[in-house]
Amino acid sequence: MVTMVTAMHMSDGLVNATTSLVFGAVAVVGLVLCLVRARADLDERTAPMAGLVTAFVFAVQMINFPILPGASGHLLGGALVxxxxGPWVGTVCIAIVLLVQALLFADGGLTALGxxxxxxxxxxxxTGYGVALLLRRVARRSRSGLVATAFVAAFVNxxxxxxxxxxxxxxxGSGGAGLxxxxxxxVGLHALIGVGEGVITAATVGAVAAVRPDLVYLLRGTATPLVRRSAPATPAAGGAA
Known part of the structure; x- marks a missing residue:
C-alpha cells in the first residue's frame, strides 16, 4: 500500500498530545519574538512585499507537483520569504499561510499546527536565511550569484x-510507521522537493532583483547592491539628417 505524502504538513494524531503541546508552545514563543522583531523591519518597502510574498506562497503551496508514485510536494517558501x-517578517508570513490552510482547507491538523x-x-x-547570509558575499556580486544563493538556501531549508x-x-510519534x-x-523525498523549491525560489528572487533589487532584504546594507534593470534608451527626436 502506498501512502500519499504531501510536503511536510503534519496531520492530527501523527504525534501524541504531549508533543503537540510542547511544540505548540515553541511555535507561540517563536512567533511572539518574531512579531516583536518584525516591527523594526516593516517599512514602506517591506510591508507591501510581505503581503505579496504571503499571497504568493499561499497560492503556490496549493499546487502540488509529483515526486514519486504516491508522493507529491509543494513550495515551503522559507528561504524565499x-x-x-527577512527572517522575522518572513516567519510571520509563513505562519499566516499555515494558519489559513489549517482553518479553511484542512491542510495540516489543528493540533499539529504548532x-x-x-x-x-x-x-x-x-535555516534558509542562515544559508543565505553565509553566501551573502556571492549574492551581492551579481544577479546570477543571488539566484545561486537563493537556490542553495531553498534546498537546504x-x-x-x-x-x-x-x-x-x-x-x-503515534502514526504507526517506524522511525x-x-x-x-x-529526508529522501524532501531532497527531491528541495530541487523544485530551489528552482522556484531562485526564479522568483531573480525576477524581483531584476526590477527592484532594493526590495531584496538580503542585499540591504551591502556596499555594492545590484543595479536595477533600466528601460532601453529612446533615440532623441530630430536627429541629424
Missing part, C-alpha cells in the same frame, strides 16, 4: 525542515 523580507509552524515557519525560514518533522516524530521509514521518506 527570508531573502525577500509542529507545522515550528518546522516550516521557524526552522525553515531561519527544505531538507533541514524535514529533519524537524523526523525529530518530532521520534519524540512522540527509519519516516526518516527515509521525509
Amino acid at each position: 527570508a531573502i525577500l523580507v 509542529t507545522n509552524i515550528t518546522n516550516m515557519a521557524l526552522i525553515g525560514v531561519f 527544505t531538507v533541514i525542515a524535514s529533519l524537524g518533522f523526523v525529530i518530532e516524530y521520534a519524540i512522540g 527509519g521509514t519516516v526518516f527515509a521518506l521525509m
Whole structure:
C-alpha cells in the first residue's frame, strides 16, 4: 500500500498530545519574538512585499507537483520569504499561510499546527536565511550569484525542515510507521522537493532583483547592491539628417 505524502504538513494524531503541546508552545514563543522583531523591519518597502510574498506562497503551496508514485510536494517558501523580507517578517508570513490552510482547507491538523509552524515557519525560514547570509558575499556580486544563493538556501531549508518533522516524530510519534521509514521518506523525498523549491525560489528572487533589487532584504546594507534593470534608451527626436 502506498501512502500519499504531501510536503511536510503534519496531520492530527501523527504525534501524541504531549508533543503537540510542547511544540505548540515553541511555535507561540517563536512567533511572539518574531512579531516583536518584525516591527523594526516593516517599512514602506517591506510591508507591501510581505503581503505579496504571503499571497504568493499561499497560492503556490496549493499546487502540488509529483515526486514519486504516491508522493507529491509543494513550495515551503522559507528561504524565499527570508531573502525577500527577512527572517522575522518572513516567519510571520509563513505562519499566516499555515494558519489559513489549517482553518479553511484542512491542510495540516489543528493540533499539529504548532509542529507545522515550528518546522516550516521557524526552522525553515531561519535555516534558509542562515544559508543565505553565509553566501551573502556571492549574492551581492551579481544577479546570477543571488539566484545561486537563493537556490542553495531553498534546498537546504527544505531538507533541514524535514529533519524537524523526523525529530518530532521520534519524540512522540503515534502514526504507526517506524522511525527509519519516516526518516527515509521525509529526508529522501524532501531532497527531491528541495530541487523544485530551489528552482522556484531562485526564479522568483531573480525576477524581483531584476526590477527592484532594493526590495531584496538580503542585499540591504551591502556596499555594492545590484543595479536595477533600466528601460532601453529612446533615440532623441530630430536627429541629424
